[in-house]
Amino acid sequence: MSDLKSLIKEKLNDGADAFLCLKEEEGTLLPALITDADSPDLELAAVGEARYPLGKILIDLLREYPDKRFAVLVRGCDERALIELSKLEQVDLDRLVMVGVACTEEEARACGCPRPYPSEVALGEKVEAAPGRETIAEVESLSDAERLRWWKEEFSRCIKCYGCRNICPMCFCKDCALENPHLVEPGVIPPEFPSFHVIRALDMAGRCIDCGLCEEACPADIPLRSLYRRMQEIMEEKLGYRAGESAEEKSPLSFLGSEQDIKKLERE
Amino acid sequence: MAEESAARKDDDIRILAFLCNWCSYAGADLAGVSRLQYPAKVLDVRVMCTGTISPYFVIKAFQEGMDGVLIAGCHIGDCHYLKGNYMTAKRFQVLRETLKFLGLEEGRLRLEWVSAAEGEKYAEVIRSFTEEIEKLGPSPLRKKKAEVGA
Ligand code: SF4
Ligand code: SF4
Numbered sequence: 001m002s003d004l005k006s007l008i009k010e011k012l013n014d015g016a017d018a019f020l021c022l023k024e025e026e027g028t029l030l031p032a033l034i035t036d037a038d039s040p041d042l043e044l045a046a047v048g049e050a051r052y053p054l055g056k057i058l059i060d061l062l063r064e065y066p067d068k069r070f071a072v073l074v075r076g077c078d079e080r081a082l083i084e085l086s087k088l089e090q091v092d093l094d095r096l097v098m099v100g101v102a103c104t105e106e107e108a109r110a111c112g113c114p115r116p117y118p119s120e121v122a123l124g125e126k127v128e129a130a131p132g133r134e135t136i137a138e139v140e141s142l143s144d145a146e147r148l149r150w151w152k153e154e155f156s157r158c159i160k161c162y163g164c165r166n167i168c169p170m171c172f173c174k175d176c177a178l179e180n181p182h183l184v185e186p187g188v189i190p191p192e193f194p195s196f197h198v199i200r201a202l203d204m205a206g207r208c209i210d211c212g213l214c215e216e217a218c219p220a221d222i223p224l225r226s227l228y229r230r231m232q233e234i235m236e237e238k239l240g241y242r243a244g245e246s247a248e249e250k251s252p253l254s255f256l257g258s259e260q261d262i263k264k265l266e267r268e
Numbered sequence: 269m270a271e272e273s274a275a276r277k278d279d280d281i282r283i284l285a286f287l288c289n290w291c292s293y294a295g296a297d298l299a300g301v302s303r304l305q306y307p308a309k310v311l312d313v314r315v316m317c318t319g320t321i322s323p324y325f326v327i328k329a330f331q332e333g334m335d336g337v338l339i340a341g342c343h344i345g346d347c348h349y350l351k352g353n354y355m356t357a358k359r360f361q362v363l364r365e366t367l368k369f370l371g372l373e374e375g376r377l378r379l380e381w382v383s384a385a386e387g388e389k390y391a392e393v394i395r396s397f398t399e400e401i402e403k404l405g406p407s408p409l410r411k412k413k414a415e416v417g418a
Contacts, residue, residue, distance in 0.1 A: 139369065148371030148408055183324055194409060195331045198370065202323045205362045230369050231362075238361040252358055256351040262344050265357055 004045050004073070007099055007122060009037050011071035016097055020057060021073035022048045031057055047073065047101050047123060053169035053213060055081040059090050071097040077211035079118035080244025081169040084209055087250050090172055102126045111212055131210070135226040136233075155197050157220035158190040164214035164224055165200065170207045170243075177203065197227070205231045206251035209244035238265070281401050284329045285312045285338040285394075286321050290348040291383045292340035298387030299394075306391040307398040310338070317341065319352025323363045326377065330367075333410040336376045336401035340393065343381040353381075375400045376407060 008019045012034070023032035023044035031052050032041045054072055061070060074082065079098055086093045100118035108116035108129035117126045139147055165171045165178060177183055177199050184195045191197070208228040215225040235241045239252040252261075287293040293314045299306065315321055318341030329337050339356065347353045360379045368374050380393045 142371070144368075144371045144373050145408065146371070147369070151370050177324060183328060192331060192411075194327055194367075194370065194372075198327050198366065199324060201366055202327070202363065205366070227369075231366065234362055234365040234369075238365065239358060253355075253362070256354045257358070259345055259354075262354050262357045265361060266344070 004047060004123060005042055008034055008042060008045060008071075011097055011099065012037055014097075015069060016071035017065070017068040018061075019071045019073075020054055020061070021045050022050070022052060024048060033061070049107065051075065051077070051211070051213060051216075053081070053167055053211075054078055055085050055091065055169040056172070058082070058096070059085065059172055062091055062095060069095045069097070071099055074098045074100055074118050075103055076115045076117045077113060077209060077213075078169070080115075080209035081211065083247050084170060084207060084244045085172070086247065088172075088207075088254075093247065099123070105129075113210060113212065131229070133229075135223050136230050139226070139230075151197075152193055154222050155193050156190050158196070158222060159220060160189050160191050160196070161219060163217040163219065167213045167217040168204075169211060169213070170204065170209065201227050201231055204228045206235050206239075206241055206253045207243050208232055279406055281309055281335040281398070281406065282333065283310045283336040283338060283398065283401055284334045285310045285340060286315055286318065286325070287312050288318045288341035288348075288353075289314055289316050291342035291346065291381075292390065294384035295340075295382040295386045295390040298384065299390045300387075302387045304387060304391040306394040309398055309401075310394055317347065317349050317352035318356040319347070319349065319354075321356065321359075323359055326363060330372070330376075330407060330409045333407065335404070335407040335410070336378070336397060338378050338380065338393070338397055340380045340382045340390070343383055346383060372407070372409065373404050375404055 011019055019034045021032060022029050023041050024046040025044055029046065029048040029050040031054065032045060034041050034045065055078060058070065058072060082091055082096065085091045098118065100121045102117035102121045102124035103111065104124065105127045108127050112129060112132040114131045116129050139150060142150060165176065178196060183199060184191055208231055210229060210232060212225050215223065218224055232242065241252050243251065287296055296312065318339055321339060326337050339360065341353050341356060342348065344353060364374065364377055367377060378397055382390045382393060
């Protein structure tokens, strides 16, 4: 993957003012913003195995530098996040150049993401992976009462660190509902069910792009991804929408739609 | 309408109904002035349009110990604000499926379209919903006694 360096130089030459990627410094991967070809960071630039919600960093960068253009290294999940964030008016795709990297087979299998590669791949080889649905199927096979007990048990380990929200590339609100004392009682750990977790799940409907960072970040090993994956399935089954797929089609939860659509929905 | 009574017993069920100002609240009013009989276990909240009901409100209602939540508004096509109820119809689908996945009985959340002229329908909705919630009993999401006092 040594040609990441040449790709960075190429994009900087072609009009990008900076390249956002990761660098490996003393064994640690961190985000790096490379602004010229002489930068010492260029030597350290790496695809790496760890992931960062680069979209989140880009929201701030694009806002702070309204006349700059950025190139960014994207995996499949990063691309989906940027597409969805643009429809939510958080990033401007016209000022972004995405340089795609396909996840390795090992990464793809470990992650279980539905599409472990972006639409255009500049680095790596595309591999397909089957998204895991075992936990969802297990939960669905339970009765209502058992299911509730199962989730309550899982959520009882939550220490309300907000890690799931903080790492999520799709969480960008300044005022977070999870910190609204009318919705989630402050100072209660674990947070009450259903308020904290169900509010977050509902907000992810039509937004979650299934990167899995939340579950990776959760110190309590709560199967968050299965919950949000189910939210994606619900959006697809009921409203025919998948977040992060099309750059034009918006989430049905963010516009009114037509009478015909609603009537059809009601007949189901 | 139904009052929060101090003498309420623990296993008495509680239902919260969000009614839109223009249709369902007027329908409820018509049911009242027509002296139709229906159970008084419903606390109602008048909203200008069902489209203003955030799913958060429903979660909060269950969090606070409601055993059932009803959302009632104008029929599709009759919304006073033209399309407010489109959002309700869509959000409702997502909300209902989410709660189902988490293990809350499906019957505890209901969406009905009740016009200002449908006093009888309103009374019938309240009768059947109350009956359903009574059959399901107190919500498993109610806080335990000790937690409430704390
Ligand atoms: S998988 Fe988790 S972190 Fe990623 S978009 Fe969905 S909710 Fe956010
Ligand atoms: S990351 Fe895990 S422990 Fe932290 S708030 Fe989210 S669910 Fe709770």
